Amino acid sequence: MNLTFFPEGTTIEILPEQTVLEAAQQVGVDIIATCGGKGRCKSCRIKILEGEFSPPTVQEYKELGEHGIQRQFRLACQTTARSDGVVRIVPPVVERFHQILSHTEKLQYPLDPEISKQAIILPELTQEEQTSDFEQLQQQMTSPVDRIDARVLQHLPALLLQNSRHVTCVCWNQCVIALEPGDTVEHLYGVAFDIGTTTVVGYLLNLHTGAEMAIASELNAQALYGGDLMSRISFTRQDPQGLRKLHLRILETLNRLIDALCEDAYIAPQQIYELTIVGNTCMHHLFLNIDPVHLGMAPYLAAIRQRYVVTAAEMGLNIMPQARIVMLPLIAGFVGADTVGVILATGMHKSRDLKLAIDIGTNGEIVLGTSERLLACSTAAGTAFEGAQITHGMRGASGAIDQVVIDDDVHCRVIGDVPAQGICGSGLVDAIAQMLDTGLINPMGRLLAPQEIVRQGKSLPEALERRFASQGRNKHFILLHGEETETGEPIVITQRDIRELQLAKGAIAAGIAMLMQNLHIEPENLHEILLAGAFGNYIAKESAVRIGLIPDISLERIRSVGNAAGLGSQLALLSQEARREADQIAQMTEHVALANNPAFQHTFAKAMAFPDK
Numbered sequence: 068m069n070l071t072f073f074p075e076g077t078t079i080e081i082l083p084e085q086t087v088l089e090a091a092q093q094v095g096v097d098i099i100a101t102c103g104g105k106g107r108c109k110s111c112r113i114k115i116l117e118g119e120f121s122p123p124t125v126q127e128y129k130e131l132g133e134h135g136i137q138r139q140f141r142l143a144c145q146t147t148a149r150s151d152g153v154v155r156i157v158p159p160v161v162e163r164f165h166q167i168l169s170h171t172e173k174l175q176y177p178l179d180p181e182i183s184k185q186a187i188i189l190p191e192l193t194q195e196e197q198t199s200d201f202e203q204l205q206q207q208m209t210s211p212v213d214r215i216d217a218r219v220l221q222h223l224p225a226l227l228l229q230n231s232r233h234v235t236c237v238c239w240n241q242c243v244i245a246l247e248p249g250d251t252v253e254h255l256y257g258v259a260f261d262i263g264t265t266t267v268v269g270y271l272l273n274l275h276t277g278a279e280m281a282i283a284s285e286l287n288a289q290a291l292y293g294g295d296l297m298s299r300i301s302f303t304r305q306d307p308q309g310l311r312k313l314h315l316r317i318l319e320t321l322n323r324l325i326d327a328l329c330e331d332a333y334i335a336p337q338q339i340y341e342l343t344i345v346g347n348t349c350m351h352h353l354f355l356n357i358d359p360v361h362l363g364m365a366p367y368l369a370a371i372r373q374r375y376v377v378t379a380a381e382m383g384l385n386i387m388p389q390a391r392i393v394m395l396p397l398i399a400g401f402v403g404a405d406t407v408g409v410i411l412a413t414g415m416h417k418s419r420d421l422k423l424a425i426d427i428g429t430n431g432e433i434v435l436g437t438s439e440r441l442l443a444c445s446t447a448a449g450t451a452f453e454g455a456q457i458t459h460g461m462r463g464a465s466g467a468i469d470q471v472v473i474d475d476d477v478h479c480r481v482i483g484d485v486p487a488q489g490i491c492g493s494g495l496v497d498a499i500a501q502m503l504d505t506g507l508i509n510p511m512g513r514l515l516a517p518q519e520i521v522r523q524g525k526s527l528p529e530a531l532e533r534r535f536a537s538q539g540r541n542k543h544f545i546l547l548h549g550e551e552t553e554t555g556e557p558i559v560i561t562q563r564d565i566r567e568l569q570l571a572k573g574a575i576a577a578g579i580a581m582l583m584q585n586l587h588i589e590p591e592n593l594h595e596i597l598l599a600g601a602f603g604n605y606i607a608k609e610s611a612v613r614i615g616l617i618p619d620i621s622l623e624r625i626r627s628v629g630n631a632a633g634l635g636s637q638l639a640l641l642s643q644e645a646r647r648e649a650d651q652i653a654q655m656t657e658h659v660a661l662a663n664n665p666a667f668q669h670t671f672a673k674a675m676a677f678p679d680k
Contacts, residue, residue: 068148072096073116073155081148087113088143092291098156101294101455103302104144106130108456110294111143118152121145132541138556157554175414176642180274182239182257182341182391185209186250189232200227204236204243212236215243216389222246237340237387244389245340254338256280258328258386259636260321261405262346262354263287264296264429265453265462266601267320268633271328274341277641281331283324286462288316289353294450295429296349296401300363314356322385339386342379343393343640345632347403347430347445351394354382367400367662374650393646395639396653399660401445406432408635409599410652411645413628416441420594423579425617426632427452427602431575434656435582441652442585444659446578451571452492452602458543459558461489463605466553468494468546470607473501476530477546486553490546493605498546498560499568500610503677505531507544510679512569514542514562572616573675578661579618580670585659590618599631615678 070090071078081090088111091098101110106126116139123136124145131140140157187207189200200223205212215223223246226234230248237245255274260267268284292313293299303309329336344354348369352359355377357370374396380388395404405426409415415422417438424434431448434441454460454467461467465483468490472478479494481487490498502508506525509515517532534545536559543559552558583589596617598604608625611617617625638645661667 069151070118070148071153073153083147083149085147086144087141087146087148087154091143097288097291098143099290099294100144100292101290101298101450103293103298106142106145108294108450109142109458109460110455112157113141113143113146113154114157115139115141116153116155118148118154119150120152121147121149175412176638176645178277178641179643180257180341180641181393181643181646182237182255182274183210184235184237184252184255186233186235186252189227189234191232200224208236208238210238211241212238212243213241216245218389219243219246239341239391244391245387251338254334256332256334256339257341257343257640258325258339259633259640260324260342260344260346261408261630261633261636262317262321262344262350263405263600263632264347264350265290265294267317267324268630269321269324269328270633270637271332271334271339272637272640274641280334281328283327283331285320285324287350288320289313291316294453294455295447296347297363297447299349299353300359303358304360304363310353310356310358313353317350317354318383325385336386340390341393341640342384342386342390343395343636345395345404345408345636345639347405347432348397348400349403351397351403355394362400365663367660369397369400372397372399372653374646393639395636395646395649398443398653398656399445399658401430402432402443402656402658404649404653405632405635406434406443406445406656407649407652408632408639409597409628410434410441410635410656411638411649412631412634413597413599415597416648416652416655421588421592422595422597423582423593423618424597424599424628424631425575425579425603426599427575427606427616428600429453431578433575433578433582435579435586440586441656442582442659443656444578444582444661446574446661448571448574449567451495451567454489454491454495456567457490457495457564458561459489459556460495460564461491463491463493463601467491468498468558469605470494471497471501471546473498473505473507473531475528477534479546487547487551487558488553490558492602493607493610495560495564495568496572496606496610496614496616499565499677500607500613502544502560503613504680507531508565508677510677512565512675512677514544514560514565516542568614569675569677572614573671576615576617576674577667577671580674581661581664581667582659583618584666584670590620593618593620593624596620596625597631598625598627599629601630603627604629613678613680615674615676619678 099110102108235247235251271280375394379390426432466488470480543561547558
């Protein structure tokens, strides 16, 4: 049977026993499956436009509701085709204007990259002189060279002969990794990557000047097989080709970003000689094609923690084949090189002031301490902050509500100033914070009915009262009515959405509380809270405090630090001193294990409640 995806018009073949998701993934049609295709979220929803399909499952009724099923919405992971058909992916994967954070603060280290270039002309020699081409090359170099890559050595005599012994020598850590005809010293570039669970950002840098030449970002294509780390680890267990699929997905993403960077900067990919990469431990392993299965079970050990170097040719990246790929060190099983990058970029390892850094994403990494002692932990915040598991959730892209104000009515700002398609994480946090302030939600997270609010002696403006609705026993609060949205469907906050946010913020807040307990400190002892990553940059600080996501200190002491992990990757690319400090950070930072810790479970249960203003 033939299945067509609207509006792109892509048509694929689908077998009777295949789900729409399985058939799409086999031929490269991208449908996000945050829960890994288990029917536990709405990220793979489609709308049936034509054709006959299998009856809705119990999971679909649970996730989409009677109303959604009646409007022909289905879950791709639960639906099979019984005839030729046409469907629409909702929302489309290729969203416009993704708000992927890429900017960083200024660099702080002396420019001293590990890669270097030198143009040389080797003298002509007579038969009487007992030497070799490589020895001559060593003698001409101004910095020590003690070895040469085998592939370079194989072409050394021919290259010297063809170019009148005038070549440019490319060196990495006293090893000749490339020889180029003539003088190419001017062109020396590297790329710093931050591989996140949800997004990937690359920075193309001039290694002579440290200047940023281009930035490119993209959603992590692995999200098709699961939105969070455990979903992807499970996928490698369940699918015999799972590890290979995830590995190839991230390689394809990096190669596309490299092409985009080179196009923007008008350089050739062969002029890129080094990459540095930060990412959480699971992303680190999947990039290196290491089975992450042990990360999903106690004691959650990584295969390797130290800084690790491979070549571009070994990994299949489309740059200079012998270019070095430097994987920054890891701290622990779920506290990876991205956390090392955050510490390096913010200088926490050098500071005498007590600071708290939080990188909020599907996996929240938290660091607390000073130059004397640093503690770190990781909490599974889930995908609510990314918009997944939320009734009308979506990523921060054009059409997403990203700010909400509630007074006598509801006022929403939409990214791109277009009709709204859904709500992203920062908009969700804003909405819940505002609903708490106006008494629509109580501290335990229950969405109150209008009559309950009035019984508590609070006034409820008529415009807000009209925004309460229900389907059966399920109450919800309308942010935008159907006539104000792109789909014609109202965008709402449901009781379940509130619970999902409570789970996510409770995990982060509990992790923070556990680190503070370990250091025996209170919020007032904090000199500064640093919010890293995309969510930390876009979220309103007052809303984060209001819902209890972060400790309640003065807003002046809460600061967004941009993509600190990405900045750490850049520092390691440009400075050998920064690279050595990254190694020290990984060794000195103490990991506080939260999994299976009864104290954490108790703290998490308490942290799910909202502060009682």
